[in-house]
Structures are given as structure tokens and as C-alpha cells.
Amino acid sequence: MPIVKLDTGFNIEVEFAITPFHKRMFAWMIDLTILIAYYYFLRKMVDALNWDEKERWAMVLLGLPPLFYYLICEITLHGQSVGKKALGIKVITADGGQPSLSQYLMRWAFRMADFPVWLIAFIIYGALDWWFAIFLFSGLVCVLATPLTQRIGDLVAGTIVIDTKTHTSWEDTVFTELESNYQPRFPQVMQLTDKDINTLKSIISTVRKKSDYDLSMRIGERIKSKLNISSDQDSLEFLETLLKDYNYYSTQ
Numbered sequence: 001m002p003i004v005k006l007d008t009g010f011n012i013e014v015e016f017a018i019t020p021f022h023k024r025m026f027a028w029m030i031d032l033t034i035l036i037a038y039y040y041f042l043r044k045m046v047d048a049l050n051w052d053e054k055e056r057w058a059m060v061l062l063g064l065p066p067l068f069y070y071l072i073c074e075i076t077l078h079g080q081s082v083g084k085k086a087l088g089i090k091v092i093t094a095d096g097g098q099p100s101l102s103q104y105l106m107r108w109a110f111r112m113a114d115f116p117v118w119l120i121a122f123i124i125y126g127a128l129d130w131w132f133a134i135f136l137f138s139g140l141v142c143v144l145a146t147p148l149t150q151r152i153g154d155l156v157a158g159t160i161v162i163d164t165k166t167h168t169s170w171e172d173t174v175f176t177e178l179e180s181n182y183q184p185r186f187p188q189v190m191q192l193t194d195k196d197i198n199t200l201k202s203i204i205s206t207v208r209k210k211s212d213y214d215l216s217m218r219i220g221e222r223i224k225s226k227l228n229i230s231s232d233q234d235s236l237e238f239l240e241t242l243l244k245d246y247n248y249y250s251t252q
Contacts, residue, residue, distance in 0.1 A: 017163040018148055019089040024161060030083030035066045071108040075101065075180070088165035094148075094158045097251050101180055103157040110153035114139025184245040188227040197246050204239050 003017055042062060073081040079091035079099060091107070093099050099107075139151045148160050192200070200219075207216045216235040223242065224231065231238050 016092070016160070019087075019161040019163045021143060021149060023087045023089055023163065024143065024149070027081065027083035027087040027089060030086055031069070031081050034082055035069060038066060068108075070111060071104060074099075074104050074107070084161075088163060089161050090164050091159050091161055094160055098178065099157070099159055103159055106157035107153040107159060110151075110156050114142070114151045114153055178244055178248060182244065182248060184248045185241055186227070186229055186231075186245050187249065188229055189242050189245045190249050191227055192223075192242075192246065197243065200239060200243060204236070204243065207236055207239075 039062070046062075070081055074091060077085060080089070084090060091099055091104075093103065139153075142151050142155070143149050146155070148154075150160060154160060200223075203215065203219055206212060213235060216239055220235040220238050223229070223239075231241075233241060
């Protein structure tokens with residue numbers, strides 16, 4: 001399993017295990033099974049209700065969910081489809097962060113170039129010569145040929161797919177996943193060092209495990225005094241907000 005070392009943006013070099021080809025293939029097969037099952041049961045329902053599939057709204061009902069399946073899943077599941085989640089693999093940026101909405105959109109848009117099944121129809125109806133069929137395997141060739149097993153959409157979007165079930169975890173860093181519409185509150189947090197932030201994450205973990213809220217209150221007051229911050233949040237929520245804000249400003 002190939003390993004890549006990435007600078008997460010916090011002056012911390014972290015090792016990530018690149019997902020092997022067979023795991024990506026199995027994840028894709030799970031997702032494909034879900035999409036086929038969707039079509040099968042929806043067609044059964046359409047037949048049972050005697051709907052006319054030629055009606056525009058019925059075609060939209062049939063076509064849109066599978067079309068946006070990967071995009072919706074990766075946005076809502078933070079870089080995972082159902083298949084990826086089952087196999088323990090995840091999409092991250094090439095610098096070790098969480099992809100932005102635009103990166104998810106790029107990966108989704110270039111899926112048509114990675115898996116151009118639409119070519120089959122053009123070839124069958126004679127719009128393209130038979131040798132265009134070789135492009136059906138463009139995404140597969142790209143995954144096998146690139147050192148980080150990236151498909152075309154990954155290369156364009158600047159993303160990689162990592163194996164989250166290895167001993168190395170990005171959760172060992174100060175990285176914290178943020179909501180796509182996250183709004184930071186304390187820009188003063190950038191006065192803290194990477195060492196301070198690593199210590200802060202350890203303190204948050206300790207408070208959660210031991211319910212030691214006195215510790216979070218003491219640390220929270222020290223930081224407020226040091227950074228000249230006022231906040232009406234409880235101490236643990238305040239520390240968690242600082243961690244999120246640091247992640248937000250460090251990736252801009």
C-alpha cells in the first residue's frame with residue numbers, strides 16, 4: 001500500500017495510506033449496486049402505479065438521484081460515498097485537508113470523462129468509430145498509471161483517496177472537519193503556535209474523556225486573557241471553536 005507524506009498546513013508532516021486499486025473498485029461496485037437497485041425498485045413502482053415514463057417529471061424522478069449520487073454523498077458524508085464508507089476510504093485534498101465544495105464539483109463533473117459510458121451510445125449509433133471504445137477505460141488507466149492512484153477527476157480537483165483504516169490517521173493532527181458554511185469567530189487564534197494548537201486538541205480530548213470541565217475553564221480563561229478575547233460560550237465549546245477557527249484560517 002503506497003504511503004504519501006503531506007504537509008497539512010500546520011507545519012506537521014503526516015503520512016497517509018493511499019487507497020489500493022482493489023478497494024476503490026469494491027467501493028465502486030457497492031455504489032453501482034445501490035444505483036441499480038434504485039432504478040429497479042423505482043421502475044417497479046412506476047409500473048405498479050401506471051405512470052407514463054415519458055412524462056418529464058417521471059424522467060426527472062428516475063434520472064436525477066443517480067446523476068447526483070456521488071456529489072451529494074461526498075458533500076454530506078465528508079468525502080465518502082456509501083461504498084467508500086463501507087470500505088473505509090475517503091477523499092481528501094492533495095495537501096491533506098478537507099475538499100471544498102468546488103473540488104467536490106470538479107470530481108463529480110469529470111466523472112463523465114473517467115467513466116464515459118455515453119460513448120457506447122455514440123458508437124452503437126455510428127456517430128463515432130469503434131476505436132473510441134478505448135476511452136471507456138480512461139479513468140481506469142489513470143488510476144493505475146498515477147503514483148497516487150488518482151483518476152482524472154482527482155487530478156483536476158487536486159484530491160486523493162486515502163485508506164482511513166490504517167494506523168496513521170489524520171485525526172492525529174490538529175485537523176478538524178468544518179461545515180461547508182462554517183463562519184469563524186476568533187481571528188486572534190492565529191497568534192497561537194502549532195504547538196499551542198496541538199496542546200489544545202489534547203486538552204479537549206482529555207476534557208471529553210474525563211469530564212474535567214474545571215480544566216477546560218482554566219485553559220479557556222488563560223487563552224481569553226492572552227488573546228484578549230471575550231466569549232459567552234461555555235469553556236469546552238469555546239476551546240472547540242478555537243480549534244475550528246485555527247483550521248479555517250490556516251486553510252485559506
